[in-house]
Amino acid sequence: MNLSICVSLSLFLFFIGLTVVLVRKEFLFILMGMEIMFNGAALTAVIGAQHWQDPFGQVLTLFIMIIAGVELTVSLLIVMHCYRTLKISNIDELKQLHD
Amino acid sequence: MEIIIWNIIFYLSSGIVLGASIALIFVKQAMHGAVYLIISLLALAIDFYLLGSPLLAVLQVILYIGAIMILYVFFIMINPQNPNSQIQRPDLTLPLILLLALVIETTYLLLASQLNTQAIPITVLDPKALGIALFGHYKIAVEVVSSLLLVALIAVMYLAKPFMPPKSKPTLGKNK
Numbered sequence: 001m002n003l004s005i006c007v008s009l010s011l012f013l014f015f016i017g018l019t020v021v022l023v024r025k026e027f028l029f030i031l032m033g034m035e036i037m038f039n040g041a042a043l044t045a046v047i048g049a050q051h052w053q054d055p056f057g058q059v060l061t062l063f064i065m066i067i068a069g070v071e072l073t074v075s076l077l078i079v080m081h082c083y084r085t086l087k088i089s090n091i092d093e094l095k096q097l098h099d
Numbered sequence: 100m101e102i103i104i105w106n107i108i109f110y111l112s113s114g115i116v117l118g119a120s121i122a123l124i125f126v127k128q129a130m131h132g133a134v135y136l137i138i139s140l141l142a143l144a145i146d147f148y149l150l151g152s153p154l155l156a157v158l159q160v161i162l163y164i165g166a167i168m169i170l171y172v173f174f175i176m177i178n179p180q181n182p183n184s185q186i187q188r189p190d191l192t193l194p195l196i197l198l199l200a201l202v203i204e205t206t207y208l209l210l211a212s213q214l215n216t217q218a219i220p221i222t223v224l225d226p227k228a229l230g231i232a233l234f235g236h237y238k239i240a241v242e243v244v245s246s247l248l249l250v251a252l253i254a255v256m257y258l259a260k261p262f263m264p265p266k267s268k269p270t271l272g273k274n275k
Contacts, residue, residue: 001218001219002214002218002219003216003219009117013116013120016123016124017120018201019124019194020124023194024124028174029123029129031171032132032133033123039139039143049151050151050222050224053224055228055231055232058154058155058224058229059229061152061155062155062229065159066244067244069162069166070248072171074251074255076174079174084262
């Protein structure tokens with residue numbers, strides 16, 4: 001495994017996450033795509049830690065994991081509000097601000 | 100010989116990561132998507148281990164799969180799919196054009212930057228160095244992240260209040 005293959009793997013992972021976010025319309029799948037994008041970024045940090053022989057990249061990955069968890073808990077509750085009170089599960093139906 | 104085996108495992112798990120992530124674009128049910136995401140994260144943990152950070156591989160399994168994905172699965176189980184919301188085929192031209200432009204740009208950047216194609220010598224970065232960096236140099240960042248966790252806890256408690264059952268009235272006066 002060399003550096004270019006590892007970097008392109010993380011790049012592909014990010015692109016797949018971006019595709020999921022852009023193509024899918026359900027809330028849950030959009031959140032899953034965001035998780036994939038976070039993982040692509042984390043993989044880049046791990047590769048950097050290995051390349052420069054430095055644990056600081058791993059620290060960055062750890063922070064990415066924690067912040068992804070924080071983001072997911074809050075956004076899942078907002079999605080739950082959309083399900084229960086607005087009775088929608090599709091992002092195109094969020095038109096409350098539309099006049 | 101050993102290096103070839105590690106390489107084979109690395110490419111296999113990378114393929115599983117990419118395949119399970121691509122499957123998320125096509126699956127219909129949310130639970131299937133959650134299972135595909137769990138497979139992708141597990142294979143990514145193997146990649147983390149092979150790239151020389153064993154602590155992060157373990158934390159990937161514990162934090163992502165043990166905490167976040169279990170949250171996902173429970174969320175899907177307690178929220179049944181809404182049959183009223185129909186899935187219409189979205190308009191895909193603009194996202195695809197944007198993605199294509201992005202792919203072309205990054206491919207050009209990757210080719211122009213001339214990353215070295217020699218194999219990286221993998222050395223294991225031990226968890227001790229990670230802990231020293233975390234609680235020495237990044238002390239303030241750890242405090243900031245912990246206060247972020249506290250803020251998220253308060254936000255979740257506030258947002259979850261409408262789903263709580265109504266409180267029964269205090270019965271202090273009646274028990275006299």
